[in-house]
Amino acid sequence: MTEPTPRQPEPIPVTLLTGFLGAGKTTRLNALLADPDLKDTAVLINEFGEIGLDHLLVQHFDDATVLLASGCLCCTVRGDLVEGLEHLLRRMDNGVIPPFRRVMIETTGLADPAPILHVLMMHPYLVMRFRLAGVVTVVDAVNGLATLDAHPEAVKQVAIADRLVVTKTDLLDTPERQAGFAALQARLDLLAPGAVRLDAAKGEATPAALLDAGLYDPATKIPDVRRWLNAEAVEAAEAAQRGHSHDANRHDDRIRAFTVATEALVPAAALDMFLELVRGMHGDKLLRLKGIVRLAEDPARPLVLHGVQHVLHPPSQLADWPDEDRRTRLVMIVRDVEPAVIRRLFDAFMGLPAPDQPDGRALTDNPLAPATLRR
């Protein structure tokens, strides 16, 4: 008789809380952790900010709190993060700390969030035990505009957000500040059209609104693709931007959010080649990719894609389509690359080459190209 395979525990949702220096991350974290529903949350903090976590909460979460080294940028943080997450799991699995139901990671204000997301997407063990529940970016209503102008990392933090929390709107007490805030809102529309925006001062940044930005509806555990992709908002923003000229000197004007959609079935090999090429040629410019794909080989079970720069989360398949919309839809956020270039590439791999374009010709006239693409 064969031993029953032990059931894999449900992956634990992880929320990444980011935002520029002084934007209000720790204040938000404190407010969230005060909610009784979040009492079994483990917290990883990149460094303690000036106001720190509320004293009682630090005590309360002491066993489940890991203070990461204060080295703030990219690679140095990766090892600490892996170690921090493994440490938490080990202590939970051994019964040293009570089980936690979610993890929140607060980055430093200067952090590029991509390497942190990479850990959650490609670590062979952690990827099985944790799932990304979303990126929450905090933006200061008063200083946000100047910060976006001066700091490309702040632009990136905003561009990859699933949720944007605007703080300090209570300080918009002069016409200048109000005008600055209106300009900030326009920038956020352009940079992160798919991110739901919440005003902290109006009490909108509730745990429910912030913490479950992942694919699965937390209440029903059913995938909610429409809400997760929010492709409609990205399409609407793209339409609104069409025809506008851009000042190429501004960091965020080089960022574009766009969608690629098709009714056609997508052959797995064509999708693989498309993704390989996009990651190979434009990986560092691909800030974020989310998508759902109707595979030719298995059209009834949609494939879910999620990537940040060169790194793609191992794709997963849903048991069924969650709603009537069965189109393949990809939402991409790119920097310094024209959406048209990516779209042409997608069409070329889908067997819809544009013969007047070098991209299309290179694929269709190339004797080494797969037979399905040759004319």
Ligand SMILES: Nc1nc2c(ncn2[C@@H]2O[C@H](COP(=O)(O)OP(=O)(O)OP(=O)(O)O)[C@@H](O)[C@H]2O)c(=O)[nH]1
């Ligand atoms: N008026 C007002 N002040 C706020 C709000 N949110 C945060 N603050 C204040 O802004 C300052 C910075 O907030 P923090 O929560 O420390 O910001 P942070 O992003 O964690 O800062 P760093 O850790 O330095 O990156 C603190 O003095 C907060 O009290 C808000 O919505 N309104």
